[in-house]
Amino acid sequence: MLRGSSRLLSLVAALGAVSLAVPGAQAGPGGRPATGGDGQASTADLAARIDALMEAAWAEARVAPAAPASDAEFLRRLHLDATGVIPDEDTVRAFLASPAPDKRARLVRDALASDGFNRTMALRWAYPLVGRQFLFTTLGAKQMEQAAARLQEAMQGGGMSPMDGGMADDAPTSDGPVPPLVEWLEGRLRENTPWDAVVRELLTAEGSASENPATHWALRYARNGKAEELAGSAVRVFQGLQIQCAQCHDHPYTDWTQHDFYGVAAFFSRTAVRRDPPPEGSNKKQGPFVVHERPNRQLRIPAPPGETGRLALPRFLTGEVVGPGNGVDRRAELAKLMTSPANPYFAKATVNRVWSFFFGRGLIDPVDDLEAQDARHPAVLDLLVADFKRSGHDLRRLCEAILLTRAYGLSSGGADGEAAEVREAQVAAFARAPLRSLSAEQLFYSVLAATGAEDVRTQDRRQRARLERTKLTLLRKFVQTFGDDEGQEVVDEGTIPQALLLLNGPLTNDAIRPRPGHPVYDRLFRMKSNDERIETIYLRTLGRMPAPAERAVLREALAAPEARTAAGQAQALSDVYWALLNSSEFAFNH
Amino acid sequence: MDHHDCSCGPTLTRRGFVGLTLGGALGWLAGGGSARAFADEAARAAAPAGFGQAKRCIVLWLNGGPSHLDTFDPKPGHANAGPVKAIDTRAPGVQLSEYLPQLAERMDRVSLVRSMASREGNHERARYFLHTGYVPSGTVAHPDLGALVCQRTADADFDMPSYIAINGATPGPGILGVAQAPFFVPDPLKPIENLAHAQGIDAGRFDRRERLRRALGRAFEETRGGPETRGHDAVYGKAQTLMRSPRLAAFDLSQEPAALREAYGRGKFGQGVLMARRLIEAGVKVVEVQLSGWDTHQDNFTRVKNLCGQLDPAFATLIKDLADRDLLDSTLVVCMGEFGRTPKINQNEGRDHFARAWSLALAGGGVRGGRVVGQTTPDGAQVAERPVTVPELMSTILHTVGVGPDELNYSREGRPIYVVDGGAKPLGQLFA
Known part of the structure; x- marks a missing residue:
């Protein structure tokens, strides 16, 4: 399996074999019923009331909300926010193909019932x-x-x-x-x-x-x-x-x-x-x-x-x-x-902080200084606070309601030629999804998920145990590279060491190095066309299909004379991987 | 100074304005630029000696809190001295611990403050205090001195990090943001991680990958480009500039003569200090090199002697090396830890945390040599003369690089924060 690779490579590559905490890909069933026992409104109703309040506020402030997020955009955002990692290829394919009209609401409920949700929320607190x-x-x-x-x-x-x-x-x-x-x-x-x-x-x-x-x-x-x-x-x-x-x-x-x-x-x-x-x-x-x-x-x-x-x-x-x-x-x-x-x-403090988990910013910001500013949508905050109290401080219900709102499901993308001020005003009013840097943990687990490291199966129990230690070391290094944030709210701006880690470091480079037994490359090599290969890498890294212009760029790259040999093709594919893992699109939750 | 100023300035909000006078509010609205210009002008008008003479700074950080009695403030003949003897130095009337013989030969260029006084006897809090000049309040993350100096004096287009921390992290840039964060070198004896291309990737392949990255990044930039994506691009650009920088050789200690490497000491600290010298020669503004292990609750004398065996050659050689290269007058060297240690020796032959009276050393960058500021009582337990606060120390350091104590930064919420707590004044006697 991992023969002939460097030790670090095999360690990194097989990390996921030890049931690496890439949580939430398979969501469990249901979770709590959407309607509370004591005649509480369903979370869908609650979300609808928030939508109405926000739409009225947008109209009054003359801010037109952005278009709804595409399915791919919504899926990736929700997975990162609610489970801490990007969605895997099968999940993306199934979600994009599903004709169910309520597929987003179902996705929200499944994500909230997953282990990944609990882990993610625990880290957030x-x-x-x-x-x-x-x-x-x-x-x-x-x-x-x-x-x-x-x-x-x-x-x-x-x-x-x-x-x-x-x-x-x-x-x-x-x-x-x-x-x-x-x-x-x-x-x-x-x-x-x-x-x-x-x-x-x-x-x-x-x-x-x-x-x-x-x-x-x-x-x-x-x-x-x-x-x-x-x-x-x-x-x-x-x-x-x-x-x-x-x-x-x-x-x-x-x-x-x-x-x-x-x-x-x-x-x-x-x-x-x-x-x-x-x-x-x-x-x-x-x-x-x-x-x-x-x-x-x-x-x-x-x-x-x-x-x-x-x-x-x-x-x-x-x-x-x-x-x-x-x-x-x-x-x-x-x-x-x-x-x-x-x-x-x-x-109020709890609701406002939970809101910030999903929008990058509280309705009152900063979230630990409620007296510094007035709320952006005071009626929304009041409504959620009242419901949170009535529900007996049910954190999961609160999350579910927020994730079902229209505001959460808006696109981060803008129309052509739109002025920067318009976008800023939209983001400030929660009328457009913001760009948020992935946290150290999100990035770490997402790189592993995208490269298939979690799919590698190792039969060697001793090696599996050793990998636990290695994973800890790597994660800790990753986290250190990002710096601390206690007492300050999390702002994971990029740093030079972090960029160097992704550009040249072992986490990315060993995981994308083609070799026999690599779960992703083995599949890529069996595929019949470069189009299929490009599509697979896009789904794994960016969680979407490649756009026509991107297909054109990559068809050309993969058809170059040096990419015609087996080794050349493998190199070219790993270059595509590298380019996408180092892209802005990968680095942000958008 | 009894209470520390938390610098809880007003937030620029409706509520904040209620508490402000009109003049204050107008001054605020005028913004930091004019405040800065005003402070600059005021500082220049006063034209104090040594202002702005240092162009760069090296901090030797003695992590854990070094015993002042066994280093810079020996008390020969007193029971508290334990077995440690004092030795004469090149500076008349100034003695050092016998553990620092090489530094003694350089004391004509080094000055001491023997009357540092603070109340922070906890490592974490004191470390923050000595780096930022503020006691931790939890409200504002104050920038450390390296970040401050770089924010005020470094060239943003420099192709290396302007602030580098070797062997240990620092409290960091706080409110100044990651742009001023130190570049961390965990071990100067090893190559810098991730600067070289990944295994099997040459420069040509890297460039091909990078071209592809840019081509594939276009669509995202078109639909979602803004300050966030520009920030991401800028960091990636800087990372690659660094990878290609001809100054990277500054990290390569093998280019130094073996004799000089030996003189600094072959350990992580000595070689880190040598790297610091190479880095500031290459244009880096601030380098902090850490030597850990000074938390000597047990077995103080053996451990301090060993630690001094690393500190002494590195510090002394650095002073000579900088002087030989005509860099000492323009380079401030600060050697300090977070506090001193109890003069009374405990039952484990150790010394515990002690913030009431302790010492540190300064050299170069306009600081005159051979001076001693303040003194402690014969038992080393009280400041007997001229207590020096941590904000005064911060002010002194910033003074050498040309930053006045009244200059302002702003927290994320818009609160103004003096670079030096309470605008404390520098220690003039080190410069006159």
């Missing part, structure tokens, strides 16, 4: 919570490595020889090592746990970081010993407010005071991190991190040198206070206040 660096390169990564090592041991054990072929039923299955916090969130999303309950779990998590991944958020900030950082992050992500400014002085341009800020910080004054001794018999120097509450720990508001700062007492932004006694679980009280139905920020 984990970024602002702890940042990529924490997830992939610090504590999260250490645990991922341990998980990978355990998997490797499990795979090598069990008395099976490395070459005995096939996977036994009891073999561990894995999407590959995933940061523990992401895995935890994924589980909650799979069960569609009401979002307020998930947030309360995160805010109050205690115990060993290796046993309870929900502690990772608290660990991320409490490790720095700063109640202030916990308060700032919690309020930013779950309330959509920027009150950190008030840490040093009364906020100059909002109503928040230093008193307000320290009132929230005081809820975390007892939150601490310790390191337990290693378990008996372990050869490690240190045990796990443990997040716990230390009674009697106090927080003081900073004062000039020589003066003692005032004691900070727990008082929430909405005015509620809790008692100072040790009998009060301050974090639990805060979690209740932050997610209470009476809280004016929680649902």
